[in-house]
Amino acid sequence: MDGKKLEYKGEEALKEIQRLTTEANKVQEDLLKAILTRNRTTEYLRKYMTEGASMDDDVLVFKQKVPVITYKDICPYIQRIANGEDSSLISGHPIVEMLCSSGTSGGEPKLMPTIAEDLDRRTFVYNMIMPIMNQYVTGLDAGKAMFLYFVKAEMSTPCGLPARTVLTSYYKSKHFKGRSRDRYNDQTSPDEAILCDDSNQSMYCQLLAGLINRQQVLRLGAVFASALLRAISFLERNWVSLSNDIRKGKLSPMITDSGCRLAMSSMLQSAADPRLADEIENICSRRSWKGIVCDLWPRAKYIEAVVTGSMSQYIPALEYYSMGKLPLVCTMYASSECYFGVNLKPLCDPTHVSFTLLPNMGYYEFIPLSKNETYRNEEADEDEISSNKLLVELVHVKIGCYYELVVTTFSGLNRYRIGDVLQVTGFHNRTPQFRFICRRNVILSIDNDKTNEEDLHKSVMAAKKLLEPYNALLVEYTSYADTSSVPGHYVIYWEIKHYTVPAVCIDKQATSPLGPKVLEDCCIAIEEDLDYIYRRCRTNDKSIGPLEIRVVKAGTFELLMDLFIKEGASINQYKTPRCIKSDAALKLLKSNVKACFFSPRNPTWFP
Known part of the structure; x- marks a missing residue:
């Protein structure tokens, strides 16, 4: 990282955070100068920079003349490098790999250029997490961490550069493999299980390792909440086999990956443990899995996963499986383009998570937005922001x-629109703290309506409360704008899980099935919570038809995840798309519909 220290521990790490956030303006200006010193002679920046100018002049020219861009603007340069042209098209240091974005938030996966020292920056952020956590949770050095990490089989560009997800890049790097094995990095999963390309075998082995060490696990989680819930679903299907492995001290023949077999057989061979197998069977064979996480890992102090933005959908399910006893901790804010910041108050309510952007990660600028502009399309306002006066x-x-985040990096992204909408919640020293709101380019639209991800999520969350009296849980949802008929209408796909409650808690209403009226009421509840324009189009203009909820079979959203993983998404980075754009995904959803329900009336609308 330009000769800067990479690894900070304990108080030293906290002091570095204090320094960076106190000197934020200077750190940012110095970082921009360093980026321009290195990259000003690239083909891309030469179009705007003045030859022979001083560094102060370079900074001024950059801010005045370099345009704000989206992926389509930088894509031709990235493709040229991927095809074998020199990295100097955009970067002063060699591009060593291309990082694949998940592609499930807003469309097709993107290739992001990365240089060797970018791994140093990511490691720097990772190394800040435990010093922050230790301020709030004690004794984390007295046990193990059960974090479920996964890699994705990598590809190559035409010129031979690796093309892989940002997390696969990190897990396969010397930074991860050579990490210090101190008391805070004692993980249940062997590296061989994490680095297995087969996600099912990897999941099996990581869960097996976590169960073997169940009494030592003090913290558990995954990168995204969706991956952790997928692990619980996997456990529901495979706990018998897992407990049999522990009982016999012999690994299931379904594990064929050589690295996994060697590592897990070594872990099992010391001795079979029938007592531990009985404990696991007694817990997993219960009728209700409410609180299963606490029962299987009784010493766990918190769950770590991304639960912001669209991931907040999973908070009720995680609280169900943990009885609400374990804090849900979201530690950092990152993307394929850049690692941005950390959560300095990790035990806060997950709906109040704010991230402090670390000013040494990238050069940040922000496009101001009013709250009702958060849906505005990327292409729609290019002329407005091209002068850069808004930044x-x-x-x-x-x-x-509210702001849209723009970043400039050493690897060749110059004033690049990330697409994330953030709201400023406060400051830590001189550095702002942000709440993640939504992705700007994920919308539903039939007519003049523009429904963004946040508004859709809020509406669905309001409607799902109607399921609670019936002991039903909304597991997952997505949507699409159905324009196959006139007028078009919103379609919301719901997967609903019925769970059991103790007999003493059961009343007549709770044992009633979910009849059509309940789901119709959910339809109107969503519509009532959508914005004025949508309700006007529905009620007054008649340009949008009644909203439809399609209830799908259990496991449908796992099949959807499998589909996107098969098409190139990573299990680590997968986020259920809140607006479906894939024909194959729509076909899968439609084939698993059990029942359809329409809004029974127009939503209220006041002129």
């Missing part, structure tokens, strides 16, 4: 205001 620097954002 706000990191230390000049205002509390309560």
